Amino acid sequence: MSKSDLQMYLQRGRDSLLWKLEGLGEYDIRRPLVPTGTSLLGLVKHVASVEAGYLGATFGRPFPEPLPWMDEGAEHNADMYAAADESRDYLTGLYRRIQAHSDATIAALDLDAPGRVPWWDPANADVTLHRVLIHMIAETDRHCGHADIIREIIDGAIGWRPDANSLAFATPEEFQAFHDKIERAARAAS
Numbered sequence: 031m032s033k034s035d036l037q038m039y040l041q042r043g044r045d046s047l048l049w050k051l052e053g054l055g056e057y058d059i060r061r062p063l064v065p066t067g068t069s070l071l072g073l074v075k076h077v078a079s080v081e082a083g084y085l086g087a088t089f090g091r092p093f094p095e096p097l098p099w100m101d102e103g104a105e106h107n108a109d110m111y112a113a114a115d116e117s118r119d120y121l122t123g124l125y126r127r128i129q130a131h132s133d134a135t136i137a138a139l140d141l142d143a144p145g146r147v148p149w150w151d152p153a154n155a156d157v158t159l160h161r162v163l164i165h166m167i168a169e170t171d172r173h174c175g176h177a178d179i180i181r182e183i184i185d186g187a188i189g190w191r192p193d194a195n196s197l198a199f200a201t202p203e204e205f206q207a208f209h210d211k212i213e214r215a216a217r218a219a220s
Contacts, residue, residue, distance in 0.1 A: 036163040036212055037133070043170035044129055047074060048122060050177040054184065060112050063183050071121055072111040074175045075099075078125035079109040081171055084162050085132035088145040093131050111153050136163070163204070 050070050051059050059071040064078050065207050082093040099108035112121055141160040148155065159166075 033159075035164075036141075036160070036167065037136055039167045040128075040163060040170060043167060043174050044077075044125075045202070046174045047077060047170065047177055048125070050174075050181045051118065051122065052208075053187075054181075056118065059118060059182050062111075063180050065163065067107075067111060068176055068180060070112060070177055070184075071118060071176050073180075074125055075112055075116070075121050076109045077170055077173050078121070078128045081125075081132055081166055083127045083149070084166050084169075085135045086128075088147050088157065088162055089143065089159070090137055090139075090140060090145075091135050092133070093128055095127065132166075135159075 044203050051074065060069050062072075079097055083100070085091075086093040097105060097109075100161060112118075135202070136159065139159045141158065141163075143159045144160065145157050145162060146155050147157055148161075176190065
């Protein structure tokens with residue numbers, strides 16, 4: 031797979047994650063809807079922070095803006111939620127700037143370019159751009175899955191972008207019938 035193919039998959043995940051915020055108010059993008067405290071804007075903050083590290087510091091190209099929630103001694107999991115003074119515009123803008131910085135790293139390096147992930151076990155810390163791109167695609171898409179569920183809980187919006195729900199059903203009635211079928215199967219198996 032080419033570098034441009036890998037970058038395309040990464041960008042699809044980035045775009046999907048940001049789309050999950052569209053049309054929602056401040057409370058809905060910040061509120062935790064699962065016991066772990068996961069929120070939509072928190073996911074954006076987390077993925078942005080992780081990308082800044084993997085496609086920045088790993089290759090000797092640290093992101094130039096401070097990310098105080100990632101500093102040694104910062105509150106545990108501070109990258110997983112949006113503080114009251116961290117606006118949507120600030121965090122989404124930060125994510126876009128991190129993407130641009132990452133894209134510059136990707137453009138500057140070959141897929142076999144060496145890097146070192148300082149927070150990994152030293153025995154496995156030596157990586158290539160290829161490996162890190164695959165890791166970031168997986169990381170971004172994993173959190174997009176979390177965002178899919180949270181957004182569906184909030185208002186029923188589904189899919190990986192507004193014009194492609196990527197699911198087999200199109201109408202609320204079809205989804206309800208499928209839901210009911212699964213519920214009956216679960217009860218029958220119990």
